Amino acid sequence: MLLPRPSTLQRTTRLFTTTSRSAAGRTSPTESRAIVYAEHGNPAEVLKGHKYQLPALEKGQVRLRFELAAVNPADINVIQGVYPSKPAVREDIGELPLSIMGNEGVAVVEGFEEDGTVEKHLKVGDRVVMGKAQLGTWQSRTNLPFTSLVPLPSSYPISPSQAATLSINPPTALRMLSDFVPLNPATGVTHKKKQWVIQNGANSAVGTAAIQLAKAWGVGTINLVRDREGIDKLKEDLKALGADHVLTYGEFLDRETRSKIKEWTKDGELRLALNCVGGKETSEMVKLLGLEGFLVTYGGMAKTSLSIPPSLFIFKKLTATGFWLSNWVQTHPTERLTMMNELASLVSTGKLQEPATEITTLGGTESEMSSVIREVMRKNEGGKGRKVLLRFED
Amino acid sequence: MLLPRPSTLQRTTRLFTTTSRSAAGRTSPTESRAIVYAEHGNPAEVLKGHKYQLPALEKGQVRLRFELAAVNPADINVIQGVYPSKPAVREDIGELPLSIMGNEGVAVVEGFEEDGTVEKHLKVGDRVVMGKAQLGTWQSRTNLPFTSLVPLPSSYPISPSQAATLSINPPTALRMLSDFVPLNPATGVTHKKKQWVIQNGANSAVGTAAIQLAKAWGVGTINLVRDREGIDKLKEDLKALGADHVLTYGEFLDRETRSKIKEWTKDGELRLALNCVGGKETSEMVKLLGLEGFLVTYGGMAKTSLSIPPSLFIFKKLTATGFWLSNWVQTHPTERLTMMNELASLVSTGKLQEPATEITTLGGTESEMSSVIREVMRKNEGGKGRKVLLRFED
Structure with missing residues (x-):
């Protein structure tokens, strides 16, 4: 059944059944390829093609x-079963109950049943990102309520890989730079x-987005990264994105460096620290903040508690808090649409580049898909290297 | 010179000189007895009568x-030189530069030069507490700008010891119960x-004030104290003030107790934790808070950093922050007057009792005063026991 967007709001009652056709009239498969797990565990062992x-x-x-x-770092925690949000357990897609992985991705609307409402919000061919958490993006096709989708503005031309990395990490960076110390000019606050x-x-996907947003808004950044092979190249890359200063943790913990930072x-004012690590470097980072500073935690890669001297809370009015986009979007549906427009505009004008990515294609038999995704997980341990994007064959 | 409040606003230009008379017409001494230090150090060694x-x-x-x-716990830190606010160094009261100690106290207005302004705000005989930090309350008499004084409402009869302990600790408790999770009905917020x-x-002065304010406002309290001799009596005393539950840290760290707390x-909702200690008990306390909880730190008696798992910040939207009255009063002069009225009303109706106090009188020679204050400091180590109030002879 062909389900193009009609020019009128006339209700169409036909549903997709076993086959359907796209807006262009081609026949679309009604089978989906997906990456699933039946039980939590090591991603390189429990993920399966399905x-x-x-x-x-x-x-x-x-x-x-x-x-x-x-493929984002938090996905690993989801598969391990240690993340507070999880994909639905589906009883209807296999013999065993299965969960379809994937929190972030970009999709194109292939069709829908017109009911007087959907067609007011979407049309066939629209590009969308996910408006809710854990909807199962690691697959070729799916059915989702239109209310859980965020259409990308067609006015800003952006590539699939830009779109596929636009809905989690850049929004996390944008909110953390807007909602505590208001650094985003869109907040209307000006600073002396x-x-x-x-x-x-x-150098995380959130970190590189933060560097670029700060640069676009005239905000200076001091950026800390792990020492590693190729550190000089990494420093250059981050500076090319707009970083003012890049330091390894070793350099940072040197007392002289901290005097330099004060210099x-x-x-100006240094009142915001973003943290996805924890540990000693975070404690030292917080001590550099001025009066009424904010430490905003969005990750805990060091897997240790944050340790903060009580005097900073009492006498310097420090606020330590956290940010989780999944929480925020539930209470800010309208602001989210505005934000996605703002981000798409920054991407299309070259002010916000996507992180370095590599595309892995999943096709063939279920067993072939299982091998490929497990290999991705083995390589991806520790979240190093390029961000992996998954593309599913029909 | 007699300086009663005139019935008109006629300007009086006479100043106190070497002697002055109170409103009642008696001659007042123009000498002050004070407790001072010339240099920071151990309070039992550096404090002197002067x-x-x-x-x-x-x-x-x-x-x-x-x-x-x-005499408050923070005074010890002031004398040691480790507190961020200090009394002025006075060049005009002795051969050496000296600092007059004391942050909290209650005084009576003896007189002033009428200038068309002061008399609009104060009259002779008014009882006042300090509106700014470190004004030097450990003395018999002083001159202070009227703008740094907060008059106590005469409509609520309260005793000198109630008044002398009303301006630091009860306000700290009141603000911490109002400004983060709004539990004070005066905030206008109602909770389902x-x-x-x-x-x-x-059992600290802030803690016992918090127990009583919470009780007056229908808020439940779970109270943690150090185990000690006489713990049963202490538990009874706190319950008599209105505490719902009192636990030693040992009892609290027992896993079964924490299940009881959840029960x-x-x-209801447990979203606010007040902390003046730090250490492991604080970390465990924070884990009990529901979504969007606040950990408010106002002291660090354990002298260790606060240790908090990052997941609480990210997924439970915990905010860790601090409260210091000296900061707050600088930006809330009007709210402070309202608050002192609210507190005086609670005291005069018996809803807010002062902590257990004992009065130490300072008189005689400078050397005798030195001996007495040093003995107070030796006994007071660790802030245990009754709160000491100082009374100076003429």
Whole structure:
């Protein structure tokens, strides 16, 4: 059944059944390829390729074809079963109950049942990102309620890999630079002095987005990264994105460096620290903040507690808090749309580049898909290297 | 010179000189007895009794006679030189530069130069507490600008010892129960569920004020204290003030107790933790808080960093912050007056009792005063026992 967007709001009651056609009139498969797990555990062992017949579209649902899906560090925790949000357990897609992985991705609307509502919000061919957490982006196609999708503005031309990495990490960076110390000019707050931010894990996808947003807004950044082979190249890359200063943790913990930081920021204000690591470097980072500073934690890669002297809370009015996009989006649906427009505009004008990515294609038999995804997980341990994007064959 | 409040606003230009008379017409001494230090160090060694001639009153100043002054734990840190606010160094009261100790106390207005302004705010005989930090309350008399004084409402009859302990600790408790999770009904916020607070150092002056304010406002409290001789009596005393539950840290760290706490609070909300200790008990306290909880630190008696798992910040939206009254009063002069009225009302109606106090009188020679204050400091180590109030002879 062809389900183009009609020019009128006339209700169409036909559903997709076993086959359907896209807006362009081609026949679309009704089978989806997915990466699933039946039980939690080591990602390199429990993930499996799985093919299943898509169920008929329900009222309010749209059929999506995923262009690309991102593999993020938190996905590993989801598969291990240690993350507070999880994909649904599906009883309808195999003999065992299975969960389809994937929190982030970009998809194209292939069709939907017109019901007087969906067509007011989406049309066939629209590109969308996920508006809710853990919807299962690691697959070729799916049905989802239109209410859980965020359409990307067609006014800003952006590539599939830009779109596939736009809905989690850049929003996390944007919110952390807006909601505590208001550094985003869109907040309407102006500052008398130049504003500075310090962050660890600065080469993460959130970190590199933060560097670029800060640069676009005239905010200085001090960026901390692990020492590693090729550190000079990494420093250059981050500076090319707009980083003012890049330091290894070793360099940072040197007392002289901290005097230098005070010198760099002495005519401005350093009131915001972004943390995805924890440990001693974070404690030292916080001590550099001025009065009424904020430590915003969005990750805990060091797997240790944060340790903060009580005097900073009492006498320097430090606030330590955290940010989790999944929480935020539940209470800010309208602000999210505004934000995605702002981010898409920054991407299309070259002010916000996606992280370095590599695309892994999943096709062939279920067993072949299992081998490929497990290899990705083995290589990806520790979240090093390029961000992996998954592309599923039909 | 007699300086009663005139019935008109006619300007009086006479100043106090070497002697002055109170409103009642008696002659007041122009010498003050004070406790001072010339250099920082061990309070039991560096504090000294000192007598000096009061300087002539300057424009806008009032002459005060202190009724009682409080010895608070933070005073020890001031004398040691490790506190971020310090009394002024006075070049005019002795051969060496000296600092007059004391942050809290209650005084009576003895007189002032009428200048068209002071008399609009104060009259002779008014009882005042200090509106700024470190004004030097450990003395018999002083001159202070009227703008640094907070008059106590005469409509609520309260005793000198109630007044002398009303301006630091009860305000700290009141603000911490109002400004993060709004539990004070005066904030205008109503809660659907019963609200709970958990606090450590619950037998401190702030802690006992928090117990009583919470009780007055229908908020439940879970109170943690150090195990000690006489723990049963202490538990009874705190319950008599209104504590719902009192636990030693040992009892608290028992896993079964924490299940009990969840049971006690299960129909309500526990979103606020007050901390003046630090250490492991604080980390465990924070884990009990529900979504969007606040850990408010106002002291660090354990002298260790606070250790908090990053997941609480990210997924439970915990905010860790601090409270210091000296900061708050600088930006909330009007709210402070409202608050002192609210507290005086609670004291005069018996809803807020002062902590157990004992009065130490300072008189005789400078050397005798030195002996007495040093003995107080030796006994007071660790802040145990009754709160000491100082009374100075003429």
